[in-house]
Amino acid sequence: MTEAWDAAVEAQIRGAVQRGEFDNLPGMGKPIPGRGTAYDESWWIKSFLEREKLPSDLLLPTPLQLRxxxxxxxxxxxxxxxxxxxxxxxxxxxxxxxxxxxxxEGPRVAVRPVNADEVVRRWRAERARPKVTATGTDPVAVTDPAIAPPRRARRSWWLRWRRRG
Incomplete structure (x- = not known):
């Protein structure tokens, strides 16, 4: 049964080649993309995001997207x-x-609502400070700690890990 099937398929392929149905196909003569690289099981997701010009943030779970x-x-x-x-x-x-x-749903990540008054305060402060010119820097942006973004708190897991070693 399989020999007869193989012969029928081969005959159809030969007929298509003789009719020229495989001539001038897109990508003819070009190397196969990704050949010679390590296998990536999520290659199709990455190629879809690249082809559709979508941000990779869409792959993140909801709490991380919100953060x-x-x-x-x-x-x-x-x-x-x-x-x-x-x-x-x-x-x-x-x-x-x-x-x-x-x-x-998703991983447990601390997400809190944003303080609108704080955002407005920073927005006002940024609009009030002078613009940076091509000849100099903006001294307010460097010296005013009220306008600077808050520093991230140290992560407790890092401290625990350092104490172990």
Whole structure:
């Protein structure tokens, strides 16, 4: 049975080659992408994200996506024109955070709503300081600790690990 099947398939392939159906196919004469590299089991996800020009953040679990958005709040609100638009942006983000807090799924990551008043205060301070010129630096950005972003707290796991060794 398999010999007859193989012969029929081979006959169809030979006929297609003679008719020229395999001529001028896309990628003809080009190397196979990824050949010679180590196998990556998520190659199809990465190629999909690259082909569709999607950010890789979409692969992160919800709490990590929210943390990343919280970290990007200063950059996101920088170009907003009014205080109300800043508060609306923070309000929408907080709505997503609260929705996740009500029904958490994924890894346990501490995610807290963003303080809208603090974001507005920083937004005002950034708009009030002088712009950086091409000839010099902005002394306010370097010396004013009220405008500087907060430093991250030390992670307790790092301290515990160091004490062990």
């Amino acid at each position: 990343r958005r919280i970290e990007q709040v200063p950059d996101e609100v920088r170009g907003l024109p009014t205080e109300q638009s800043v508060r609306d942006f923070v309000g929408q983000l907080n709505t997503q955070i609260v929705a996740w807090l009500r029904n958490p």
